Amino acid sequence: MKCKGIILSSGQLWKDQRKFALETLREFGFGKTILEDKINEEIGYFVEIIGNQKGRQFDMWRLTQASVSNVISSLVYGQRFDYEDPIFKEFLEKIEENFSAVGSTVVMNVLPFLRFLPGDLFKFKRTMRNVAIIEKKLVESSINDHLKNYDENNTNDFISSYIKEMKLVEKTGEESYINRENLAKSIGDLFAAGTETTSTTILWTILYLLHHPSVQARCYKEIQDVVGSGRLPSMKDRSSMPYTEAVLQEVLRIVNIIIIGIPHTVDEDIIFHGYHIPKGTVVIPNLDSVLSDDKIWGDADVFRPERFLDENGQLVKREEFVPFSLGRRTCLGESLAKMELFLFMTTLIQRFEFKPVDPNNLPTLKGVFGITHAPSKYEVRAIPR
Ligand code: HEM
Structure with missing residues (x-):
């Protein structure tokens, strides 16, 4: 079956969805202040709730996920959700379940017959059920609302821009991959790729x-x-803050959150580094082979932000720093992710000092493997400055 949307699709279908998504998101402000304003608005709600904890220990996991998800919601749906909205909460739960299950469902790519076994040992059935629930409750109903209230002069979110494009394509009568089904899948992909990774x-x-x-x-x-x-950090400050930037890069390098790369199919026979890879082969990139290679970094297992700084404390560009991958399938949301990481983290550190619950027993740095490499759950105290 041909995959729809952006992440798992290929060929012309993928090109059309990726081109549309990139152009539309750029228009909304990848790298512009309008997007920065949306992110900062969300950060405002986020730090308010953290401040309400008054330095008491708490688990930031769900709150962070909700807040990052709301940035994508503003872009895609044109609205953010209240953190307590029941449908939003259910959506976040399903995404969490699916991300933690993917480590086991990936085995289905290699041994597809396993999905026909009775029971649900590899959580494949639960994953597919969750996708269907999210599509029905959130994505489809939002597309219906956007269609009902469509105004061609007011297309300032991803869904209404896509509908505008669909209508243009319909007029020409040409066959196109710009259609409702791919819209729904692309929305799912933007949430799936943009929420868990950044949070x-x-x-x-x-x-x-x-x-x-x-x-x-x-x-x-x-x-x-x-x-x-006296003011919020802004993207304009980024070039004057090389150390903080180096810290963010070192975290992305050392944790390598996309441990199991996204599978892509080779669409023609190729010779790569002397190996013949026949058309149709599924290739799964392994970014870890670069990000954790001692031959490149010297001490790859050590957390050392200074590796991204020169002797004058200025940021150096390391071509081996590839957490967003490389080439034509490189992360579509890289600019958004970098913007979010910078604004969220600088505001958090500006407002709070993060302290462990028990200084003699720090939470483990050992991660949990799903589709992302996530930290084990931990609690923290955010002491207002
Ligand atoms: C720290 C945050 C993030 C990291 C480390 C990350 C990393 C990656 C990686 C490694 C890939 C796979 C590229 C490949 O297949 O070779 C990818 C793909 C993708 N990412 Fe991200 N990502 C992040 C945030 C985001 C955000 C915020 C968005 C939202 C717009 C996003 C959207 C996508 C999409 C749509 C793809 C599929 C691109 C395609 O196949 O054409 N990502 N990302």
């Missing part, structure tokens, strides 16, 4: 700060020197 990286960053209080102190000093406490 997991934020949670990893906080965990590494707990283990390295001097790194947290140095980031805070840099934020104070460049931004102070």
Whole structure:
């Protein structure tokens, strides 16, 4: 069966969906202040709830996931959700279940007959059921609402822009992959790829700060020197904050959240590094072979942000830093992710000092493998500054 949407599709169908998504998201402000405003609005709700904990220990997992998901919601649906909205909560639960199950469902790519075994040992059936629930309750109903209220002069979210394109295509009468089915799958893909990845990286960053209080102190000093406490950090500050940027890069490198790459099918016979790879072969990239290679980094297992700085403390570009992958299938949301990571983390460190619940028993740095490499659940104390 031909996969729809962006992440697992290929050929012309993939090209059309990727081109449309990239162009539309760029138009909405990848790299522009309008997007920064949306992210900052969300961060406002996020830090308010963290502040309400008044330094008590709590698990930031669900809150972080909801907040990052809301950034994608603003872009795709044109609205954010209240953190307590029951459909939104159910949606986040299903995404979490699926992400933690994918490590086991990946085995189906290699041994597809396993899905016909009775029971659900590899959680494949549950994963598919969850996808169907999300599509029906959230995605389809939102597409219906957008169709009902469609106004061609007001297409400032992903769904209404896609509908506009669908209507243009319908007029020409040409056959196209720009259709409702691919719209639904692309929405699912933007949420699936854009939520868990970024929120997991934020949670990893906080965990590494707990283990390295001097790194947290140095980031805070840099934020104070460049931004102070009187205003929110902005993307304009990024180039003046090389140390904080190096910390974010080092987290992305050392945790390598996409441990099992996304499978892609080779669409013609090729010779690669002397190996013949026949058409139709499924290739799964292994970014870990670069991000964790001692031959490249010297001490790949050590958390050392300085590896991304030169002797003057300026950021150096390392071509082996590839957490967003490379080539034509490279992450579509890289700019958005980098923007979110910078704004979320600098605001968090500006407002709070993160402390472990028990300084003598730090939460483990051992991760959990699903489709993303996530930290094990932990609690933290966010002390208002
Ligand atoms: C820290 C955050 C993120 C990391 C580390 C990350 C990493 C990756 C990686 C490694 C891939 C696979 C590329 C390949 O197949 O070779 C990918 C694909 C993708 N990412 Fe991200 N990603 C992040 C955030 C985001 C965000 C915020 C979005 C939302 C727009 C997004 C959307 C996508 C999409 C749609 C694809 C599939 C692209 C395609 O197949 O054409 N990602 N990402």
